[in-house]
Amino acid sequence: MHRLSHISTRSRSTLADKLRSAVGGSDYGKSKQALAAGSIAAKDENGEDFRELYVMPKRKLRGQIQLEQNTGRAEIKTRSRFDLMDRLAERPPRSEEMDPEKHKWSDVWPAARTFAASVVPLPVRMGSRPNVEKRAPFKKEGNLELVKIPNFLHLTPVAIKQHCDAIKKFCTPFPPELIATPSLAATCLPISVQYSTYIHQGTNIRDIRSRVVTMIVDVESLKLTENAQEKFIRLAGKRYNKESKKLTIITDRCHTRKQNLDYAHYLLTVLYHEANKVEQWAELKERSDNLQVEFEGSETKTKLVDLIEKAKTAGLKPDESSITEFGEMWKSYRNSEETVDKTREYGRQMKKLLGISGNN
Amino acid sequence: MKPFGRLAYTTARRIGTCKRNVTTSRHFSVESNVQTNIESGTLYEMDLTVAKQLNMKTHLPSQLAKQMDTLGEIVTLVREPTAEVASCMRVVDKHLPNLRLVLWGAFGTGKTVTLNQAVHHAYKNNWAIVNLRSAMELTRRVKEIEMSSFVAGRINDPSNAVAILQNFKQQNQHVWKTLTDLLTEKDYEWSKSERTLKEKPITEIVEMGISAPFLASDCVGAIFRELRRHAKNDKLKVLVAIDDANSLWGKTLVKRADRTYAPPSDLTLVVHFRRMIANDWTNGCVLMVADKKEVADARDELEVSRHTPLELFGEEGFEFIEPFVPIETSNYTESEADTIYNYYVSKNWLASKSGKHSFLPQYILNLPIFLARSEEGRKQLMYLSAFNPYYYERLCAFN
């Protein structure tokens, strides 16, 4: 509040007018009175002027002002700051004030953060334009594209090294034997577990894919019997790869990675034990239930043997010794993809077996 | 048939040694009982009257049947597969169970043609012939059906059965006398009134079937049975030639009373043919063609089927026909294409821009590019058709 405000308020009061007229004489306030009275220009019978009754000063009283202030209804006149001009004076961006000797980048940018042009000291440009030759991409100041894309400025090699150094004391070294002989891993470590961790540029560290666990087991190492292995393969279904002889279990049915890993281990255990069990109804298995068509015990073999026998009496010269070779070829023919070459091989072997030559 | 050996057509592999004067020394024997060599790489002619008897017009692919009409002769190229089939047929013996051969190969490589050449070869050697134009006719083009009275659940096909019997009669005219001498084993009671007695010629069964369509399917079964029996007793040799044989284990379009499609094993004719293929009889040869027609679907734009036997016959069919000898048919070699080319030139069939038009000057006509009969034309025919026999013939047809 202005120091002289009370004077200005007071100077407008009617008492003040009275004082002035008392000091200045009767003609001092007359014109004023006349103005103030307006229509009341009458003097009373004694020739004295109208004396206005003093009820209240024409201003907000102190108490009222205080009440208003206390209840928060006061009109607050805003006034500019005294240091406003200093504040508005332009300042260079932070990137220019950084000194590589004195400051560490990992302190400036410790965590993932949206791109800030004033902080990053690199002269990065980004933007497309119709004619590539005519102008350069847009500069980093006010560039929304740079803001939209993820940046990994918090993951400089130095910063990563710092993290690693901090964690190192909790780690053990990688076995040198495994580095020396890579094939050792296949024999000594038949189970391999794979999972992924996902990093994000934003504030959210979670990714739903990180709970997926892939477990690859070398089935040979389980040392199952012939029947148990067949049962194992049937139970595993599509999870078993016959070329590489590996079982792959991919789980993501639980919420956390740990739970999924436990589930994978559980599945392996169950498969193993179930494979070793022999059920009563397994005795009902027939030739048509086999996973692969076998030459031994097939109708083809019996017919072929019969044909060879009769061919001898007919005067042909069948080659009986090649029947085992034929059997192997037949098995691969029936159990794998049929190709033109395989069919030709079949024809060649059949002719050789029966003793029929090409062109007589 | 006397081979072409007088000219230098010995092996099909030698390129460029084939001479072009084909017209003069082509031979065909009329009635020869001698089993002679069939050399691959030679042209093989079938006498027209014989061809008519063997019903070649319906059995050959339609384009070659038209050639028969236009050129007045049937000349086909003898290739590797025919030679192989002929050598297998030579091996047939009364002690040997029937030899099953399966012709397989890509489209247009000569499976049906080889089959017909084999039928002609069998005719030459006085074999009995059982020839089916296409097993698909039995499973897919069935006009009317009858339920069998012989076996419950079986479906008879009178029109196809009559056609088979008529075809059999026509094709076996050369051995009809021999067939008439063969006698039935037992009494055949076709129905309450019709019967064929024991010790009657088996040709009567054929006649019976042709005259009475409703009995025809059973007659087919009976005649096949008799043929098998007499073949076993070394009275005659039988060639069973079935085109599109893999359809016998394929899809049917015959609907049963409950509106489901009947499996092929419910059709009597299919059953009879399967029995002919079964190797419980001797002294015969079964020649089958594995054709993609059965499996390929024109509306399926994603899948392309293989042309190999296991794929086409299916597991059930494959196990039935085993053990068999697969014989592959393939595209032309350059010398084979040359032989055909020379044949067409000699017959004046390749006529494109051969100098007969009046409005082009001679120097333009002589330009190599313009002549189908030129070196350029010869080479282009081979490469445009990609050495595929079917497409080669199609290109030569309009040029």
Next chain:
Amino acid sequence: MNNFSVKMTTKLARIAQKRWISSTTSTSNMYDPRVFREPITDVQELRKPLDVDDERNFLFVKAMKSDATPVFYRDHVIDKLIRVCTKDGEKETSRRNVHSALEIIKRRQYKAWVKASDEEKKNIELDPFVVAKKGIKNCHPLMKLQGVTRGGTTYQVPFPIEEPEAEFRAMKMMRDICRVRSKHGETHFKDILATELLAASQNEGSTISAKQELHKTCEANRAYAHYRA
């Protein structure tokens, strides 16, 4: 090729000015003319190596059209006939039909040739391409009728005709006649086309009579010829 096309366009432009034939050429081309060149369609040219300085070493080549391939049976008339008979963009079907028609012509001619005596043999043309060409040539109309509207009435005025258009009109007449006849599925298009071509080469058949009808109408409308300008 470029020179040829330039010549064609100027000649065409001159004729177009007289408004006797259509002046609309294809003005827009998806191929960038700075980057693409025409393919070589002649086999002998193809076999020769390209000149080292030839610009085609450094430029792209346009795709070759299916009826410009350098096969030995390439024929302008037959290719045009295939294009004219194409329906719904199914050129393959049209090609099959026309080639089957050629085959049928060849078969019929061959049969006749086999039966003929030695003198007659010389007159029988076995080449179906020659027969078809002759047939189409015989069907070329010499004039065409175009509607010219004067005072509310459209008069059919006879106009002169260029070779390519005459060829097209002949093929179109034949195609329409064959389509109408093969509509009911009893006979195939290829059979009817073969009959027509064979008859036309002997100056017989419906297409020839249609052409003659056209000539008669032109002759009858001779009086309107002054409406041409």
